[in-house]
Amino acid sequence: MPFVLPSLPYAYDALAPFMSAETLELHHGKHHQAYVTNGNNLLEKSDWKSASLEEVVVASHGVNEAPFNNAGQHFNHLHFWKWMRPGGGGTSLPSKLSKKFDEDLDSQTH
Numbered sequence: 001m002p003f004v005l006p007s008l009p010y011a012y013d014a015l016a017p018f019m020s021a022e023t024l025e026l027h028h029g030k031h032h033q034a035y036v037t038n039g040n041n042l043l044e045k046s047d048w049k050s051a052s053l054e055e056v057v058v059a060s061h062g063v064n065e066a067p068f069n070n071a072g073q074h075f076n077h078l079h080f081w082k083w084m085r086p087g088g089g090g091t092s093l094p095s096k097l098s099k100k101f102d103e104d105l106d107s108q109t110h
Contacts, residue, residue: 001052002043003036003074005029006081014086032077039070 008028013021039056043049046067048056053075060068093101 001050003039003053003071005033005036006078008081010084010086015084018088019084028081032074035070035073035077039067039074042067042070 005028008024011021012025012028015024043051043056046064048059048067051059053071056067056071057075060071062068092098
């Protein structure tokens with residue numbers, strides 16, 4: 001199955017001031033697009049051209065670095081765009097995670 005660059009679930013300027021519209025447009029429209037384009041070109045010449053993204057990642061791991069890298073980075077970016085959102089995700093961590101960070105960071109300062 002060919003890889004497809006998804007539309008973002010928000011406008012390019014929606015993550016400012018944490019990520020500028022220019023940075024987001026470059027990262028989505030050029031960087032992620034390169035993984036999609038290169039991945040599709042590699043898959044066209046392989047036995048995986050009808051495989052799902054997950055199947056390509058699993059089948060190419062340790063076998064063929066180029067399709068693995070492009071498929072893996074495409075997979076990562078699909079999730080990356082969903083994890084961010086306008087207004088951020090909040091101001092605090094879950095209490096167990098916050099406690100562990102505090103313990104680990106405290107231990108490194110002594």
